[in-house]
Amino acid sequence: MSSPGCALLLGATGVLGTAITRYLSTKKGMERMILVGRDQKKLRDLAATVSGEALTVETVHLPSTLEAYSTLGARIPAGTVDLLVIPMGFHQPSPLGTAPKRLETILFANLMGPLVAIHQIAPGMSRGSVVLFGDAMANRPMAGFSAYYAAKAALQSLVSSLSSELAPNIRINALLPGIMNIKPVAPPDASKRWSGKVPLGYLGGNEPLLLSLDLLLENNYLTGSLLTVDGGASTAPV
Numbered sequence: 001m002s003s004p005g006c007a008l009l010l011g012a013t014g015v016l017g018t019a020i021t022r023y024l025s026t027k028k029g030m031e032r033m034i035l036v037g038r039d040q041k042k043l044r045d046l047a048a049t050v051s052g053e054a055l056t057v058e059t060v061h062l063p064s065t066l067e068a069y070s071t072l073g074a075r076i077p078a079g080t081v082d083l084l085v086i087p088m089g090f091h092q093p094s095p096l097g098t099a100p101k102r103l104e105t106i107l108f109a110n111l112m113g114p115l116v117a118i119h120q121i122a123p124g125m126s127r128g129s130v131v132l133f134g135d136a137m138a139n140r141p142m143a144g145f146s147a148y149y150a151a152k153a154a155l156q157s158l159v160s161s162l163s164s165e166l167a168p169n170i171r172i173n174a175l176l177p178g179i180m181n182i183k184p185v186a187p188p189d190a191s192k193r194w195s196g197k198v199p200l201g202y203l204g205g206n207e208p209l210l211l212s213l214d215l216l217l218e219n220n221y222l223t224g225s226l227l228t229v230d231g232g233a234s235t236a237p238v
């Protein structure tokens with residue numbers, strides 16, 4: 001990243017989004033951050049933890065609908081954003097017979113929301129970088145999660161098509177996390193069970209993802225790249 005500027009985050013109030021917000025505010029010297037999300041209280045609480053003298057933090061409440069996302073470009077003046085980071089997503093099962101509305105929600109959170117946001121924001125960017133979040137297992141999806149993995153596979157394909165369209169001034173790449181950040185609500189044995197599937201023997205936390213994000217931000221020769229961060233899980237024999 002050539003110089004500090006303005007970062008817009010969609011999905012900032014999630015586990016990785018919060019870690020990324022803190023990282024960008026403390027380590028990358030951003031001057032301005034715009035946190036966009038569907039929960040006003042969570043956005044305000046997060047903004048309060050990172051705002052400081054050298055950093056302006058704004059929040060934009062955006063309901064989770066196509067109509068609301070279609071207004072994003074008009075709400076953020078052209079020339080404002082240098083870095084667009086989209087760690088939004090919704091890892092939920094969709095077994096056969098799942099109601100269409102539920103399928104739509106999963107597709108919106110993992111594909112349509114990020115896609116519309118890029119189409120709304122990128123034309124107003126004069127330079128910088130876009131970072132998306134796929135899933136290391138999108139090419140080896142597990143049964144019962146067809147909507148989630150189809151959405152992530154499509155999101156990952158956007159990185160290739162958009163890299164030429166956005167070049168030469170804007171780069172676009174994606175991080176593909178494996179199973180990380182076992183959430184507090186997970187069953188007590190989940191961490192042990194899943195780490196057995198990782199060749200490196202443990203579940204990574206935010207640290208390896210932030211290191212990889214840094215690489216995508218700092219290496220100006222990277223665009224169209226999918227960077228898997230999963231301890232080898234997606235390439236392990238089944």
Ligand SMILES: NC(=O)c1ccc[n+]([C@@H]2O[C@H](COP(=O)([O-])OP(=O)(O)OC[C@H]3O[C@@H](n4cnc5c(N)ncnc54)[C@H](OP(=O)(O)O)[C@@H]3O)[C@@H](O)[C@H]2O)c1
Nearest residue numbers: 011013014015016064087088089090109133177178179180
């Ligand atoms: N953590 C992992 O193990 C892992 C593994 C593979 C891939 N990933 C991907 O990495 C990204 C970040 O993961 P995470 O662990 O930070 O997830 P998370 O904690 O569940 O956060 C997801 C974010 O997406 C937002 N979101 C979910 N559904 C939405 C919807 N319908 N409309 C608008 N926003 C919505 C959430 O908003 P609220 O805060 O308002 O709920 C939250 O900000 C996701 O794309 C995820 O698929 C994560």
